[in-house]
Amino acid sequence: MSIISKNIDKAVHILSNEDVVAIPTETVYGLAGNIYSDQAIRKIFEVKQRPLFNPLIVHLHSVEQLQGIVSHIPEKAQRLADAFWPGSLTLVLKKNLSIPDVITAGKDTVGVRIPNHPVTLALLKKLPFPLAAPSANPFNRISPTSALHVEGYFKDTIQMVLDGGDCQNGLESTIIGFEDDEPVLYRLGSISVEEIESVIGEIRVKNKEENTPSAPGMLAKHYAPRTKTYLVENVEGFIKEHPNKAIGVLSFTEAFSAANIKYVEILSSSGDLKVAAANLYSSLHKLDHLDLDMIVAQKFPEFGLGNSINDRLDRATK
Numbered sequence: 001m002s003i004i005s006k007n008i009d010k011a012v013h014i015l016s017n018e019d020v021v022a023i024p025t026e027t028v029y030g031l032a033g034n035i036y037s038d039q040a041i042r043k044i045f046e047v048k049q050r051p052l053f054n055p056l057i058v059h060l061h062s063v064e065q066l067q068g069i070v071s072h073i074p075e076k077a078q079r080l081a082d083a084f085w086p087g088s089l090t091l092v093l094k095k096n097l098s099i100p101d102v103i104t105a106g107k108d109t110v111g112v113r114i115p116n117h118p119v120t121l122a123l124l125k126k127l128p129f130p131l132a133a134p135s136a137n138p139f140n141r142i143s144p145t146s147a148l149h150v151e152g153y154f155k156d157t158i159q160m161v162l163d164g165g166d167c168q169n170g171l172e173s174t175i176i177g178f179e180d181d182e183p184v185l186y187r188l189g190s191i192s193v194e195e196i197e198s199v200i201g202e203i204r205v206k207n208k209e210e211n212t213p214s215a216p217g218m219l220a221k222h223y224a225p226r227t228k229t230y231l232v233e234n235v236e237g238f239i240k241e242h243p244n245k246a247i248g249v250l251s252f253t254e255a256f257s258a259a260n261i262k263y264v265e266i267l268s269s270s271g272d273l274k275v276a277a278a279n280l281y282s283s284l285h286k287l288d289h290l291d292l293d294m295i296v297a298q299k300f301p302e303f304g305l306g307n308s309i310n311d312r313l314d315r316a317t318k
Helices: 008-016 038-048 063-068 075-084 118-126 147-154 193-200 235-240 273-288 305-316
Strands: 021-023 030-034 057-059 089-094 109-113 174-179 182-187 229-232 247-251 261-266 294-298
Touching: 008 021, 008 030, 008 118, 021 118, 021 147, 030 038, 075 089, 075 174, 075 182, 075 193, 147 273, 182 193, 229 235, 229 305, 235 247, 235 294, 247 273, 261 273, 273 294, 273 305
Parallel strands: 057 109, 089 174, 229 294, 247 261, 247 294
Antiparallel strands: 021 030, 089 109, 174 182
């Protein structure tokens, strides 16, 4: 029996009873629970097999809710919120004391965002509490961009996936923190560095932390298929070096061909980086289910969302 449903009231009931529901956002599907329920939050970590040192993101339906979550909003954070919310931007800000330490991995900061998805905004408006929602995948596995991806991971461990269709952006939110009130990029994502800098000027990048990450998505290995994956600039040359391997290719625009290529996923035949980002995880899911010896991913142009896609593929190859 499928756990996928469009019934928002059913999701409200489950969440209000301190259980978890997978929810759609414009980035990826999230595994959501009441931020004030220790039972729900610990189930998120348990179901995902996520280490407790990796903080969660709090999802709100309005800027007004921020007052109950954070204690300080730097001026540049306000400018970013005005520019990109609702949307694929997470801000890491000083938290209110009411926010449980399990949400923030014991830190004095909390990640917050307003998702840009009508189904989840409608859900959040029906709830008397915000939701913590990391991506709805087992720790280190490929993020889900459809309800079916989530069901494939968790059909035996959660009650419901709230169906909101395929995710429009397909990459996690960009995460910006503040150190001495100055912005720092913790995670590349659906909003490019160039877009961020057009609002607040030059930003420092610090997007890898292994032991006590300031935000999700900073660990070296992440977003990974089970199939061994390689990120390369010269796809044809790499394939020639592995003539006896069954290979799937993840390509930006080109239809590569060779005797040992079993499948090619083209992310955007028109060369549109937004389209490529939206298709990235669904294409990786498809390749990962084809019983290949390896996936060979083509390195993307190093600008705009190309940098975000390369970041995900680099972490998938570790």
